[in-house]
Amino acid sequence: MRLDKLLSITGTATRSEAKRAIRRGAVRIGQAVATRADTDVDPERDTVLYEGRPVVYRRYTYILLNKPEGVVSATDDPRERTVLDLLPEELRRLSLFPCGRLDKNTLGLVLLTDNGALAHSLLSPKHHVSKEYYFRCQAPMTEREAAMFRQGLTLEDGYVTKPADIRLLGDGTEGYITLVEGKYHQIKRMLQALDNKIVYLERIRFANLSLGEHAPERGEWRFLTEEEVSSLEALADTQDI
């Protein structure tokens, strides 16, 4: 792999920052100072130092994206802007895909990865990975309806949802919902089953990842931290999450 690619996909530096750092002599491969951005490196074997700090290479890439409205959770689309279109060129060239889908008008946390086995495991129905959403709806929800949410609701096609957690705020037109499954348009259909309608939906947590303090701005992204990757991998390995 090219040295500048390694630096960019590990989040160490953009390609142009990498080129400037190489010109200043700030990048080393083992004992040798790197002189060219296109030097071939073996990320599994070579020790690369960027400004004295080791570059940590992972076989897979994990990105937390804060999806804006109007963008589709797909890898490519003939008409619509996709979540991958929000990434820089060098990351678009990796085989990243969204781990689970959000509707075009739903905002918030999307995990992008090229680790198919991990995504498969996290999305598997037998692994009840939880996802939390902030919502606003048209008409106030009552505590009785919230209790129906917690028990499981029958959708228009007869499907009975798994118990979902719900916490209403204020007059009941907003709150937080936690699902352990991900059926098509699930929250919208759950509200429909109560003759109500979602007017705003934002995912704020997926498994152990949340749009908390270190959330990227809407439309922006960041690499997962080492701790986030390790705990996601541990979660995906567990038989019963």
Ligand code: URA
């Ligand atoms: N439920 C929905 O209805 N839409 C989403 O995007 C996610 C959950």
